[in-house]
Amino acid sequence: MEKSxxxxxxxxxxxxxxxxPDDLNIEIExxxxxxxxxFTLVVFPFLKYSKKTPEQTAKExxxxxxxxxxxxxxxxxxxxxxxxxxxxxxxxxxxNYLIYTDFSFFKNSGKNIMIEFSSPNxxxxxxxxxxxxxxxxxxxxxxxxxxxxxxxxxNLINDRxxxxxxxxxxxxxxxxxxxxxxxxxxxxxxxxxxxxxxxNEYKKQIQELIDQGLTKEEAENAPLMxxxxxxxxxxxxxxxxxxxxxxxxxxWVYAGFAKTYSDLGITFDKVYYESQxxxxxxxxxxxxxxxxxxxxxxxxxxxxxxxxxGLDKKLLLRSDGTxxxxxxxxxxxxxxFQEFNPDLIIYVVGNEQxxxxxxxxxxxxxxxxEYADRIFHLSYGMVELPExxxxxxxxxxxxxxxxxxxxxxxxxxxxxxxxxxxxxxxxEKSRILKIIALGALxxxxxKVDPKKQIVFNPAESxxxxxxTGPFIQYTHARICSILRKADEMKIKxxxxxxxxxxxxxxxxxxISLLSEYESVLVKAAKxxxxxxxxxxxxxxxxEFNQYYHDYTILKExxxxxxxxxxxxxxQIAATIQKSMNLLGIEVPEVM
Numbered sequence: 001m002e003k004s005x006x007x008x009x010x011x012x013x014x015x016x017x018x019x020x021p022d023d024l025n026i027e028i029e030x031x032x033x034x035x036x037x038x039f040t041l042v043v044f045p046f047l048k049y050s051k052k053t054p055e056q057t058a059k060e061x062x063x064x065x066x067x068x069x070x071x072x073x074x075x076x077x078x079x080x081x082x083x084x085x086x087x088x089x090x091x092x093x094x095x096n097y098l099i100y101t102d103f104s105f106f107k108n109s110g111k112n113i114m115i116e117f118s119s120p121n122x123x124x125x126x127x128x129x130x131x132x133x134x135x136x137x138x139x140x141x142x143x144x145x146x147x148x149x150x151x152x153x154x155n156l157i158n159d160r161x162x163x164x165x166x167x168x169x170x171x172x173x174x175x176x177x178x179x180x181x182x183x184x185x186x187x188x189x190x191x192x193x194x195x196x197x198x199x200n201e202y203k204k205q206i207q208e209l210i211d212q213g214l215t216k217e218e219a220e221n222a223p224l225m226x227x228x229x230x231x232x233x234x235x236x237x238x239x240x241x242x243x244x245x246x247x248x249x250x251x252w253v254y255a256g257f258a259k260t261y262s263d264l265g266i267t268f269d270k271v272y273y274e275s276q277x278x279x280x281x282x283x284x285x286x287x288x289x290x291x292x293x294x295x296x297x298x299x300x301x302x303x304x305x306x307x308x309x310g311l312d313k314k315l316l317l318r319s320d321g322t323x324x325x326x327x328x329x330x331x332x333x334x335x336x337f338q339e340f341n342p343d344l345i346i347y348v349v350g351n352e353q354x355x356x357x358x359x360x361x362x363x364x365x366x367x368x369x370e371y372a373d374r375i376f377h378l379s380y381g382m383v384e385l386p387e388x389x390x391x392x393x394x395x396x397x398x399x400x401x402x403x404x405x406x407x408x409x410x411x412x413x414x415x416x417x418x419x420x421x422x423x424x425x426x427x428e429k430s431r432i433l434k435i436i437a438l439g440a441l442x443x444x445x446x447k448v449d450p451k452k453q454i455v456f457n458p459a460e461s462x463x464x465x466x467x468t469g470p471f472i473q474y475t476h477a478r479i480c481s482i483l484r485k486a487d488e489m490k491i492k493x494x495x496x497x498x499x500x501x502x503x504x505x506x507x508x509x510x511i512s513l514l515s516e517y518e519s520v521l522v523k524a525a526k527x528x529x530x531x532x533x534x535x536x537x538x539x540x541x542x543e544f545n546q547y548y549h550d551y552t553i554l555k556e557x558x559x560x561x562x563x564x565x566x567x568x569x570x571q572i573a574a575t576i577q578k579s580m581n582l583l584g585i586e587v588p589e590v591m
Contacts, residue, residue, distance in 0.1 A: 001094075001515075002028045005039060005065065005084070012064040017049040030512070036076055037083025038512060044080040054080035088508075089499045092564070095511045096496050099571050110149030114340060115141050117348035118266070121158040122253040123167040124192035126260045126400040128456060129350070132383045132445050134266050135584065137348040139446055139530040140378070142582045147525040152340055155268045156332055157257075159250055160275045161325075165231040167191050168245050169224075170198040180252050186259065187252025189399065198224070233320050260400050264438070265584055272335075274328045281323055281331030284367065285316050293366045306362055314359050329360055330367075337371050344374050346528070351379040351451070378528050381453035383445070403458070407437035410462050411470075418464065421591060432588045436470050437462065439585045443469030446583050447534035467538050469585060472576060475541035477591035479573040482553055486566055489554065493566040501560040506547040510568060513540050517575055521582070530583055537579035544572050 005028055010021040025045055031037035043058045050057040055077050062075035062082050071090040076083050117137020120126055126134075137153070145151040158164075171178070171194045180187045202224045209219035234242045261267070285302055288294040294304050294316060302317035316327050336345060347357060357377035364372040385398060411433045415421045421429050444461035448454050464470045486493065516536070524532035553569065556562040580587050 001071070001086075001090075002039065004069070004071075005041065008065055008068050009041060009061065011068075012061055013046060013049060016060060016064070017046070019046075019049045030516070031083050035078065035083055036085060038086045038508070039084045041082040041084070042080065043082055047080075058082040088503050091503060091508050091511045092497050092499045092501060094515055095564075095568060095571065098511075098514050099567060100496075110144075110147060111343040112150045112152070112340065113144050114152040114154055114336060114342040114345045115144070115348065116154050116156055116345065117141075118155045118261075118268075119158060119349070120257065121161075121163055122188075122191065122250050123163045123195045125186065125188035125253075125256055128383050128385070128398040128400065128403055131264070131400050131403065131441070132380065132454065133348055133350070134261075134264055135442050135445050136378070136380055136450055136530065138264075138266050138584050139442075139533075139582060140346070140348065140525075140528050142584065143521070143525040143528075143530065143533070146582060147522060152342065153267070153269045154272060154336070155270075156272045156274065156277075158325075159273050160232075160235065160246075160278065162228055162232050163195070164246070165228045165235065166198040166202075167194040168242070168249055169228050169231055170194040170201070171249065172245060174201075180255075186256040186401065187249075187254075188256030188260075189401075191249055191253050198228070229320070229322075232322055236322055260404075263401070263404050272332055274332075277331040277335055278323045278328045279331070280335055281327035281329070282317070284330045284334060285327060288316075288363070288367055291367070293363075304359075304363060306359065309362060311355070311359055311362065314363075326356065326359060326363070329356075330363060333360070333364065333371065333375065334368060337368075337374070342374065344376060346376050346378050348378045348380070351381055353377070354379050378450065380450040383454045383456050386455060386457060404437065404441070407441050407458055407462065408434055410458055411437040411440065414462055414464065424590065428590075432591060435586045435588050436473060436591070439469035439473050439580070439587075441469075442583055442585050443472070443534060443580075446530040447538070449531050450529060467535075469580075472537055472541045472580060473585075473587050474591050475544055476573055476576045476580075476587040477589060478548070479544070479569050479576075480589040482569055483566065483573070485554055491554075491562065491566065493563045493570075495563075497564045497567055498560050501564045502558070503564065504551065506543070506550060507564070507568060510540075510543055510547060510572065513543060514571055514575055517579070524582075533579050533582050537576055540572065540579070541576060 006026045009026050010024055013019040013024060014021055027042045027045075029040045029042070031040045041058075041061065043054055043061060046057055046061075047054060050060070052060075058077040058080065062077065062084070065084065066072050066075060071086055072084050073087040073090075074085045076085070115137055117140075118126075118130065118134050120130055141151045141153050171191075174197065175194060178190065180190055183190055185193075202222060205222035205224050206216070206219045209222055210216060231242055235246060285294060288304070289296065289302065294302050296302050297319075299319040300321070301315060301319040303313050303315055305313050307313065314326060315324055317323060333345065336342065349357070354377065357375070361372055361375060364375065415433060415436065421432055424432065440462040441458075444456065445454060447467065461468060462470055464474055513536075520532055520536045524530060551565070553562075553565045556565060577587050
């Protein structure tokens with residue numbers, strides 16, 4: 001309808017004011033709440049052509065549109081805004097169209113998009129920060145795929161480097177008798193304990209050296225850190241003993257990761273490992289040295305100087321020849337372009353790495369200019385708890401597994417208090433409580449603009465009222481209950497709705513919201529913003545609940561109105577399910 005209105009507006013402006021249609025910028029908006037109308041045309045841009053007041057211009061355009069478009073029942077003018085009121089028949093036709101149109105608007109029409117997300121280190125379990133990363137990456141993948149693009153979801157596991165050696169060294173020195181089997185701990189959590197142990201012992205050594213008269217900088221080169229660096233050097237030299245420890249401990253971590261990913265409903269099309277890509281990164285550094293893009297310092301370390309381009313000097317190889325994150329990311333990027341030739345690689349990585357990706361892009365511009373414009377850093381804000389920031393080195397983090405378990409426990413307590421699922425068999429009750437818990441977690445995180453920081457409050461997220469996942473899930477279950485009862489009552493409501501059926505304002509509001517789904521989806525995918533979908537589906541659920549409170553459905557006596565209301569319910573349920581699925585959230589039919 002917006003496109004149709006724009007076509008007719010161009011026509012009227014050309015006829016009335018002799019305007020070249022190509023020069024026009026036509027804005028059609030949804031009429032603001034509190035004003036009569038469904039669509040609003042902003043007429044201010046046309047005053048330079050009409051040479052008339054905003055009111056006169058709007059009235060002339062309104063009269064023309066009314067004469068050419070039978071869908072327009074009336075119009076009104078408020079200053080420079082032309083508000084168009086659509087006919088009852090138009091809205092019923094729109095609902096019929098939505099009911100009998102496939103949701104897949106963009107089949108096989110897009111690009112080849114690779115999305116990297118998760119990217120955990122194998123020295124600790126996934127935590128709350130990783131949860132936001134995973135949920136964003138997964139939801140954005142769904143949005144981009146839904147708009148017709150081929151999506152390749154990839155995970156780059158940071159399975160090598162000094163942080164991994166810290167965990168390995170702590171296990172080798174102090175805890176070699178421990179493993180997941182004899183401790184009963186998930187492997188990723190056990191390895192995370194070793195990382196914290198190393199950091200605690202390292203801090204003690206630093207303090208002892210400072211007490212002996214060394215500066216803080218000198219003390220940071222403590223024997224324990226020297227041992228970790230030596231272990232990394234041995235790893236890069238394929239030392240058999242070190243490689244064996246690395247393989248054992250990583251296997252524990254991968255098993256732990258797999259369980260967490262499964263609980264979150266996260267999957268990948270391909271998993272990359274830094275241990276397999278860093279060598280290609282080294283080759284690229286050598287190539288850059290030959291071209292004079294990189295330079296070698298006296299201590300044998302390799303750098304690039306980007307100070308003339310608004311950045312700084314960046315290390316690519318340490319003096320002992322070991323690699324850094326930038327080296328590995330260069331190798332991984334080149335490998336992906338050669339392997340998949342994506343139109344775009346989206347890196348879902350926290351905002352603390354913005355500088356890193358600026359440097360990566362600059363280096364690619366110099367070495368592989370054909371790739372540089374095809375990478376994009378999707379930066380997002382950190383997640384904090386009400387009590388403050390998490391710190392992995394001190395063990396002050398909320399493990400993803402613990403959080404999921406806490407969410408399920410909270411959902412159980414709240415559901416038991418309000419009796420939401422008390423009548424269900426125990427097995428079904430457990431299944432639905434997990435769906436509610438994960439829905440609460442995912443929705444609370446995804447409804448926020450990715451760029452903004454989040455303070456995550458588990459109890460607030462699982463409220464059954466307000467802008468929460470459980471509220472929307474409960475709305476869907478309520479509609480499913482209505483449809484089940486209609487079926488039990490043998491009410492037939494299939495087929496097209498009669499265009500002469502009486503329709504109320506709240507039903508028009510709901511149909512209008514339903515018709516916005518496609519444009520909201522396109523905008524959310526374009527902006528990589530799941531929050532647009534979250535807030536859209538919340539508004540739809542909220543509007544339905546107000547409608548449900550004000551109007552009867554199953555007790556409606558007019559069969560045509562009853563059919564309209566049941567078909568409307570069915571379409572709302574389908575749209576809620578589709579929208580929530582884009583957020584990776586299930587919606588139960590019973591709650």
